[in-house]
């Protein structure tokens with residue numbers, strides 16, 4: 001998806017215009033578009049193909065042309081020219097979150113800082129805190145920004161890596177020469193971002209597999225091509241290795257290359273105690289050297305007297321101990337999901353109608369969905385007025401009379417305003433089946449304020465779910481400053497459910513918080529925030545993170561059948 005790329009470019013344009021002291025209205029316009037695109041998880045290319053770019057709020061003819069140019073050529077002339085109009089170093093600094101236009105200009109003019117290295121040096125030498133308007137906190141913030149920037153450059157988001165790996169595995173598995181094939185590594189563990197992609201195969205004649213692999217259309221550069229290992233870099237800068245392993249070692253290699261390192265170290269220690277040796281080739285008796293297995297991954301765990309540990313849990317976070325005691329969680333499965341409760345349609349900034357969303361959800365085997373558009377103050381995202389919401393409720397009731405074995409719930413994604421008040425009155429919220437509350441703006445406040453906003457929303461008895469609680473955008477924006485422990489506490493006291501937003505750029509709550517929620521008895525709703533029927537498929541990413549967070553079906557809201565779900569949604573209202 002190019003949405004965030006373009007959002008970032010428009011943000012950069014606004015920043016450069018600020019450095020240049022340009023017309024504030026022009027700057028606002030670019031800032032607004034950046035925000036709209038960031039919050040618009042419908043693929044811009046889809047919108048472009050439908051010729052509907054200028055239907056996006058805040059996108060006028062001029063900006064639509066720029067988006068089109070970028071989508072079709074991969075470049076934006078205006079942006080390229082604009083970048084040339086200020087020192088290159090200043091632009092580089094703008095890539096670092098926490099370095100705004102004013103700061104970049106200041107650093108360049110006062111300290112001649114025009115790249116990351118010099119910026120780091122200036123911080124280490126404590127030269128920044130004495131500049132006008134800066135202080136010790138600024139140095140800490142900038143340093144954090146640099147670390148974030150570096151991390152985001154090195155890793156590939158799951159949303160890009162997983163479909164790419166699945167596609168390549170699919171192509172290679174169709175070849176007659178391919179016997180067994182699987183990807184391994186952090187991708188198989190479904191980490192939210194991954195390093196390289198490792199694919200393992202068994203084959204008697206791997207030459208044609210390797211030839212096919214290195215000549216895939218996705219390949220930009222071949223790093224190595226050989227009968228046992230080939231490496232390429234894709235056009236999206238993803239490093240992929242394909243390795244051939246012996247059929248007797250496939251399971252051992254899969255286990256070894258899936259990792260994590262910490263998990264494997266612990267397994268090897270366990271093996272030593274049992275006079276066994278495990279490595280990428282198999283399991284061996286360490287005294288006689290005799291092979292004890294390795295063809296199947298399960299054999300490794302069995303040999304160590306462990307129940308099989310799903311890849312998502314292999315992080316040395318207690319899974320080995322749990323496997324020893326036969327106490328591994330029964331992780332949530334795709335087939336258990338019965339609906340999706342956070343969806344947008346053409347009524348706000350989505351691109352499919354309510355009926356289309358319902359039909360697509362039914363095809364996925366769901367029993368229900370909830371339509372939860374943005375509320376009125378989110379004008380850029382087509383937020384609904386009270387009147388419009390009432391009309392939508394009408395339409396949903398009519399549709400429900402038509403649909404068989406499927407239910408559309410009425411709902412809203414009501415904005416939590418800066419002061420913690422909700423964007424709609426209780427009177428209208430009380431008419432809805434599902435109320436989701438979320439922060440969409442003003443999140444650059446300190447932890448105390450943001451936390452208080454969310455807590456206030458949770459204390460409203462009509463609020464069922466808090467959406468994308470931490471507000472992070474992977475690789476683009478860090479989580480808001482929040483006291484999550486406190487939020488979990490109040491969620492558990494009030495019976496408020498927290499969302500695991502399944503969109504691969506959000507995955508919010510993350511796996512650590514999911515596990516904390518489980519410990520605190522807070523229920524999680526895995527929901528896609530889909531703005532189109534394609535978006536419904538993002539559920540898979542949410543499931544991956546839920547599994548990494550040790551969640552079981554009893555921890556999840558949207559596994560409930562409709563009658564139980566409706567009861568659960570009434571819970572807070574009755575309690576007061």
Ligand SMILES: [Zn+2]
Nearest residue numbers: 413438467468
């Ligand atoms: Zn939202």
Ligand SMILES: [Zn+2]
Nearest residue numbers: 342344413529
């Ligand atoms: Zn939403």
